[in-house]
Amino acid sequence: MAAHSDATGYLLAHRDSVNEAWFHAVCEAAINSLGGNLSPNELERLWRLFCGLETFAPVATTPPALKTNARNAIQPFHLETLSDFSGFKKLSGTLRLDLSKRITLVFGRNGAGKSSLCQALKILANPEKPKEPLNNVRSSSKNIPSFSYKLRGGSVENWTELDGFGGQSQALKYFDSAVAHKHINSSISPEAVVELSAFRLECFDYAREYLKQFQAYGVSKVLECRQDTDKKISEIKLSVHAVIDTNTGVFKDWSAINCQPMLSWIGTVSFGEERRLQKTEKQARLEQLRGATSAEGQQALSLKKSLLGQIKQSLSNFVQQCIGFSYPAYSQILFSIQQKQAASVELAGVVFSKELDVTGQQRLLFAAAALRPFVPAETCPLCRQKLEGQANALFHAFHNHLTSTMQTELSVLNVQQKDEQSKKEMIESFAEINYSQYSSVLDIDFLRAVSDLIKLVKASLQVPVIDQAALGNYSRYIELNSFVETINAEHNKVASALTLASNGLQALNEEISKLTTEIGALSIDEVAYSVRPQIEAICQNAIHFASAANSVESYNFTSRLSALTARKKDAHTALVLSSFVPYLDAEYRRLCGASLEQIGVRLANQGADAIVLPKIGDELVHRVLSEGELKIHALALFMCEATVAPHQVLVLDDPVTSFDYNYISNFCERLRDYAKDNTQSQLIVLTHNWDFFANLQATLNGSGLSGSFSVQVLEDCSTVSEYVEKWEELCLQIDGYIDPQIEISPDEKSKLSALLRRLVERLTNAYVFNEQRHQYKIRALQVSNFKEFVKLVPLLPAEADRLKDLYANLSPLEHDDIRNYYSTKSIYQFGSWYDEIKSIKNAVEARRT
Template sequence: MPAHSDATGYLLAHRDSVNEAWFHAVCEAAINSDGGNLSQDELERLWRLFCGLETFAPSAATPPTLKANARDAIQPFHLESLSDFSGFKKLGGTLRLDLSKRITLVFGRNGAGKSSLCQAFKILANPEKPKEPLNNVRSSSKVLPSFNYKLRGGSVQNWTELDGFGGQAQALKYFDSAVAYKHVNSSISPEAVVELSAFRLECFDYAREYLKQFQAYGGSKIAEYRQDADRKIAEIKLGAHAVIDTNTGVFKDWSAINCGPVLSWIGTVSFGEDKRLQKAEKQVRLEQLKGATSAEGQQALALRKSLLGQVKQSLANFVQQCGGFSYSAYNQILLSIQQKQAASIELAGAVFSKDLDVAGQQKLLSAAAALRPFIPAENCPLCRQTLENDAKALFLAFHNHLISTVQTELHALDTKQQAEHSKKRMIEGFAEINYSQYSNVLNADFLRAASDLITSVKASLQASLIDQAALDAYSRYAELNAYIEAVNTEYNNADYALTLASNGLQALNEEISKLTTEIGVLSIDETAYSVRPQIETICQNAISFAGVANVVESYNFTSRLSALTARKKDAHTALVLGSFIPYLDGEYRRLCGASLEQIGVRLANQGADAIVLPKIGDELVHRVLSEGELKVHALALFMCEASVAPHQVLILDDPVTSFDYNYISNFCERLRDYAKDNPQSQLIVLTHNWDFFANLQNTLNGSGLSGAFSVQVLEDCATVSEYVEKWEELCGQIDGYIEPQVEISPDEKSKLSALLRRLVERLTNSYVFNEQRHQYKIRTLQVSNFKDFVKLVPLLPAEADRLKDLYANLSPLEHDDVRNYYSTKSIYQFGTWYDEIKSIKNAVEGRRI
């Protein structure tokens, strides 16, 4: 009893034993598949599951709907005739095989054309081109072999080689010696017998195929990633090659699978503003040193040094002047003067007349005080008149005004103001050089910025209101120190180069070599640092991907495929062989009366594709069984297939060769059962075995199939006629020759003689021996017919003699020319003999008890 109803159960059990998310998805896809390949999205999902980037969420298994049984779905099919053979082997153009009955038995001796007729059937049934020639090799004619065939309900169709082979293979199933040999010497295909769709064994094939697709996808994804990484690495190497020798060091072996050394090294690389300035400075120095190696270069350096000195001196002079002047102190002096003047005015308001000029009054008062101080007194110092109280108070105010420190302080402030203003005027009037003319030794933007800064500082001194903005603008003169330092560096470099040049060429070259090396190191750092983010990204991604790639590449897909094969064989054995063996065992019993076990045949399931081989012990059957037993095996397989295959026309060419009487009888009964079990099928049997012919005829007639059964006798590759032996049918054919009372041809007389001979045989067989005597050898009599012997009617001596004479007259002597023999007999003579035969038949019937 199978553990599962179909192969999906076996696959699911195997899936659960593996317990890997991606494999679960593979099995699920196989169960739900209708045979197509996995899409890119499905393969990518498997990849993510394999890498643990996604969790598995199973979906409901919905296997495709089972297909309808092909035998039930096929359209009705019946082959009605073969005719009009042209250039086809030895078959004559007049040959017409009538296949209108459901069962047709074609009998023909060796050389009668049966094999050629079989080839026509095979052309319609077998898609493979026959190895044997189809044309008549005995003829020099180059006619293209062809013949006509007609299907029931259709028109006559013509076949030539241009139409191809196996045009009706879907409906015709063929058995001949080649098929028998294949069944005996090849593996068995239970799939041709058992409805595999019910077992869904294809799910294992889909799982294997999807596993291979995923393995290939994983390999291609890894290769694609590495190729992309190597391409990016190559681009970085190419971009850095001008500065970094990528054929040495860590760059030499850098690839998608070797990123560790590069990643470690690049982490130590840095290149900031300091190094950038160092590199720029060293490059300038290097250029200067290189220039100093020649007299012309030294002259140019000397000129450069002189020009740089002029710019440096100009800037330094301006900074020096600005450093000697404090704009904020100057502003404070002005504010103090304003405050003191306000206080002075306030004091003056108490002693001076508002209608007169204050300055004039001040001079007058000062001149008067110089003559005599305004100390408190009773008399006026000028007119010496006695002073009243108000006049005393006025003079006291004069005195206080003159002795205050405000005026002294104002004088001191004015002095300071004049000194600072002189400095301010010097700065405002500073005549800087035309910096734009020095662009050949310094950067034009640098010079423009210095000049603009000086202009801005000078402009700040012109502010109408000395506020914080003006003070801040003035204080920017200190920024010129950086300009001076930069110019000084250039000046010193030129001076250094000239000094080295004066010491000799060797010292100069040593310094050039040293600078070149230092610049090279800085350039490497700069270039490497510029691509550091890309290198780190590539290396980190490659190292991360390498872990996944290693898992994929080290995964044992072969073992997983082998396990699927083993589980498929288990399912195949339990389901397919479990269903097929009863079929085959039944056919064995029908054909030889023994089971598979009794014969010793076992079916061995082996190989990746679950190949089934028939064996006895450890040997293949064709090495052990006899010729007849091998034919039983071949026919058993064929009949298994015929019982379930969608073919509606079964064609058998000499199927019982090597059979004894017992096996022939068994096979006749098998064909009878097939015909009865498949009323819509057509059966065509071709043979030259007379015992098989008679036995099959007797078996079919005795089973109520005589109305659907036709016997065709093939002769001389040109004629075929239906064999009849019933009295009424024979008489009907004989009447067709005799009743017209017209002379017939020698060939027709030959056929008429044959029919009359057969009529004599039917008379004795049917009416004398009550169907218990046979003119042809038969294996055995039916025991159920022994009661019919009581109805035997003996011939009278006269009747026996006359029948002997009639049979002799209707049979040509050996060596006689048949045409001459029958040409001497008239139609009337045949009519007389016919009447005599019927008269004896009536007499025998009259004596029946």
């Protein structure tokens, strides 16, 4: 007994046994699916679940609603005619098959054209192009094979190969030797019989397909990510290859799957301003040394050395002059002189007359003092008069003035002021060289800065008032020392290059080689450091992605698919086979009277796609069963499918070959039951087997289906007519030729002759032998009703002779041309024969007691 009501239960049970969030999502999508592929968003969600980047949040699992039964949903379909054959096998253009009744039996001997008619029906039913030729290979005609067909309620439609094949495959289903061979030698498809939508087995197919889609998506994503990473790596390598040899070291092996060495190395790389200056200096030094390798270069270096020397000397001289002059001291001297002079003026105001020039008075006093010192005494040292009162005080004031250090100090300060003034004037008058002329050896901005600084220092000495700003500007002359040092260093480098050149080319080249190596190392670090952020981002992303990529590549998707296949087989066996076997067993019982078990047939479910193989023991049925039993097997499968398939027209081409009497009777009954159970279906049966023909006719007529049943007799691939046996129906058809009393064509005469022959047979069978005699011997006759023989009416000798003559007259001689034979008979002759046959029939009926 099945553990679950449908396949979703088996899938959910399997899902629960696999504790993986992404697989839960796959199963959920499969159960809710109506078919089709997963969307990019769904695949990305599965990826995130697989990588653990997202938490699985199950949604309500709502399986899609069951589809309505296709058999009940299709529109009514009935094929009414096949006609207008052109270049189609051997079929004549005059052939017109009437299929207006629900059941049509086409009877004809081998070669009459049944297989060709069946081929036309298969063209409408089978989307595959037939392997056999459609054109008449016996004819040289180049006509494109075509025919017409008409559906009930529609207009006549024409078919050619340009219209394709299988245009009515939704409605037509056929059985022929090829289908029988397929059923016998191939696996069974219970899905064609059992309504699979009820079991939802497709959920396993969806799950397998979605798992494959996700595997392909994961592999593609890994490949895409690695390709993108490798592309970025190539771009980085391309951007640095001019400086870094990317075919060696960590760059050589750097790829999307090997990023750790590069990440470790790039983390050690740094390149700051200090190293940038080192590189610039080494590059300048290298240029100097390379220039020194030639005579012209040495001359250029010598000139450069000379020019640098001039600049250095000029700056050094200016700096030395600035060093020799103390602007703050000079300012202090001026300030002190100013103070002393103010004090002196104040002191002189006590001694000298304000009306006279102080300076002149002061010179006079000093001249007098030089003549005779002004020592304080009671008498004047000049006039020797006695000094009293104010005169005495005046002479004391003169003495104090002369003995004061004020003037001495002023004198000293004046001397100092003159000394400093001379230094200041030297600085102010310093002759600057034209620094712009030296731009060939030093940077123009450097030279401009030197010139501006010198001008600033000189300008600070020329201010009207010495303030703190002037003193500050002057003190900046010290900054010139750094310029001097730079120039001196450059001068020394040039001198060193010249010295190396004087020592020989070998020493110079060794130094050049050493510098080239050092610059190369600095350049590598510089370039690598410039792309370090990009390299680190690439490596970190690749390493972070590697774990997910490894998970995808190492995951055993094959095992997961195999597990799904195994679970599907379990569900298929428990659900489908358990439902299908009763169908097949019932068909076996109907066709041969024995069950599957009695025949020994079992259905083995095997393979990745739950293939069902019919076996007897361990052997396939086609190796064990007889030809007739194999035909039973094939027809049982076909009828299983026909019972549930949405086809409304069944076409059977010689279905009972290899059947004995019992099997033929069983199959006739099966067709009768199908016709009664499926009132909207159409049956078209083609056969050359008279036993089958008569048996089926009797079976259908005896079941009340004679009104829906038509027998069409096919002859020579060109004519087909409905076979009738009742006296009234035959007379009705004969009257159609006789009553107009006009001549008919040879072809119509042939048909009229056949009807009159059949009328003679009907006279004998029905009215002489009371339906207990048949013109043709068949094995499928019912047991005779012997009571009816008491009512037999013998023919009179004259009647028997006349019927013999009539039958001979209505039958062409062997090897004779039918058209020529009947062309000699007039319609009136046929009318006379017809009247004679009816007269004999009336006489026989009159003698019946």
